[in-house]
Amino acid sequence: MSGKKNTAAMILAAGQGTRMKSALPKVLHRVAGRPMLWYAAISARKMATQTVAIVVGHGSGQVQTYLEQEKANFEPFEVVIQEKQLGTGHAVQQAYPVCTRPTAGPVDQFLILNGDTPLLTQETLTALVDCHESEKASLTLLTTVIPEPRGYGRVVRGPSGEVCRVVEDRDASAEERNISEINVGTYVVDATFLGKALSQLRPQNTQGEYYITDIIEMAVHQGLKVVAWVTNDALETTGINTREHLAIAEKEMRRRICRRLMLSGVTMLDPDRVLVDDGVEVGRDTSLYPGVMLEGHTVIGDNCIIHSNSRLNNTLVGNNVLIQDSCVLLEATIKEGAVIGPFAHLRPGSLIQRKAKIGNFVEL
Template sequence: MSIDVVILAAGQGSRMKSSLPKVLHKLAGKPMVLHVIDQAKQLANSSIHVVVGHGADQVEAALANEECGFYLQAEQKGTGHAVAQAVPGLRAEGVTLVLYGDVPLTPASVFESMVQTAQQGKVALLTVKLDDPTGYGRIIRSAVNDVVGIVEQKDANPEQLAITEVNTGIMAMPTSHLIEWLPQLSSNNAQGEYYLTDLIAMAANAGISVQAQHPESEYEVQGVNNRRQLAELERWYQLQQANRLMDAGVTLADPTRIDVRGELVVGSDVEIDINFIAEGSVKIGSGVTIGPNCVIKDAVIGDNVEILANSHIDGASVAAGCQIGPYARLRPGSDLAAGAKAGNFVEIKKAKIGEGSKVNHLTYIGDAVIGKGANIGAGTITCNYDGVNKSLTEIGDNAFIGSNSSLVAPVKVGAGATIGAGSTITSEVGDEELSVARGKQRNIAGWQRPVKKS
């Protein structure tokens, strides 16, 4: 049976105090609405429809790579009116699941359960009990505990306001019922809007069972209306990531000071110090230690790698037994073979560092291929850019590059070659050769330093 997922993303979010549409504010490094879409895509045979309004162009641009349709709610007349905009794209023989672009952390397993209920001809409603239900629509139950309606806070009487079971807004039902009931909605209420929640009473009056389902945590259905709520949800999400890592055998110095902004896969016996950030797709092998204040993005880290404090690794591959940092930066295209070292204040970009080679400190290696067992001295620079094009520097196995050397690409240094400290190399150095390219030293006796004029 077909599944249509309608995601409401038309609200302005004025309490965010931002020109950015609310659903595009990021949680764990990703717009909230993309969290919702990613979970919805896990439903088999599903089509996704996004209702846009405020900042529609921005939302559609942000979701340009997603397979979804867009429907404009030009006027904000309530949730029922918003869903009605997507009706032309719905398949009457299937079921429809209604979600919200500012409720980012509901798991796909909850959606799957609700869809299964709707496929049985029932209405599935996601509810939650809150200690403080202020602001939420209250769930109305019959004397035999059946769900028979929802009353919004502004329309509730004192007895109804005492109810702690509230509506999350997330519901699923046969699409034929949705199409039938939406035109019957009325705006005769305190807000003058068409409430989607009125469909629950319509279902009960039609003798159709309404099945309430519940999340494991209230945070799974928490919406975001301001930046404080966004920060609160972020910390809850990150704590779940920390717990997952610790359950998998990772030692965290402080579970409250780690941020996972993407997919992080970690081996066993990994130790991570404070203020660690993982972005994009990150894979970390077993036996890895990561010092404080490190950022790893879209990278693969092999077994038994040591990453020292304040290092940034982005788009790089680091093989087993390497040592990185402190204060090292590996940029996209960096590829370190087993046992290689990139030390303090070293920057590497689009370069292959051979097995056991050392780039110890204060060095820039860009657009280069370095063989095995090479030693690159402090202050070495591969001069890879001539202002228009970038060129390759090749350094052979066991080469030694003296400190403060400049290698002007394109250039090749042979295996076992030695470059004298302070040299500027502009032409090829053969295997086992010594190359010294620097000005001749002169010592001038009796030199008088300039003195400051009175």
């Protein structure tokens, strides 16, 4: 956590995600092997010194089951159920009492995140909080500029460049729709101001919803300081609303993972054609050929070679292992110096001892 203030966090994860056209709650769709909610929850936990409240709604049972499974990674956190999805402002209204009850400890400010922006980086969130604290603002919002802002809330500024309000796309005038600076939906808000503002929220829009963005105009009218932190990386602000957005996030997240591995000493002949999940570890001087897929919590040792079109899922691989082309290894353990394949299939529980050789078309 970059600042010294007591910071609680809220994650808004109650949306149905109708454009995903899926029975699965939107925030449980996977990006680089993890539900997208993972990334928001981990970021919130790193940034917050106090309670993290995760607001769930659509498919709340499935989301709560997932949160329970990952409890050790996300604790401490509280689940808040938004029975009726009446907008982002309503979601924050449900979470605020949980974060401010006496047992939760003192709160100076809130970090508000969406559960469907998995590409948002820790560096950007830290910069946002630093900006809020250095500017002594009552509210700081994260914004970016994109060439095609349709569907996003526009940031309306005054003649001196000051933030005046955010208008949602469906409520915007023709002139406001020409604005290219958009609201990302991530905020740092002074706790005292937020509590008062939430009590004044009204559904004054065409959707009959409570917009959290309305508190921006409230702050301005009260003469409080509102600032925007503008990120130049519009891609990291991508909210996942469709399968196309999901594919964009997937590609970018995997690019980041491959870059991180290459910087740590892993060789990739064609990183665009190597798929590595977020939970995978790969040792230095290991070479990954095109078409390799490393899934789940796979761990690869040092100085290994994994040839094209091999898939490893939750598999442990020791040092100096050679895996030939087109092998499938599922929850297997491969010890140092072993040679596998080509075209080998190792089923869950398979144990390949040191310097053993598993030949062509072998299935264990």
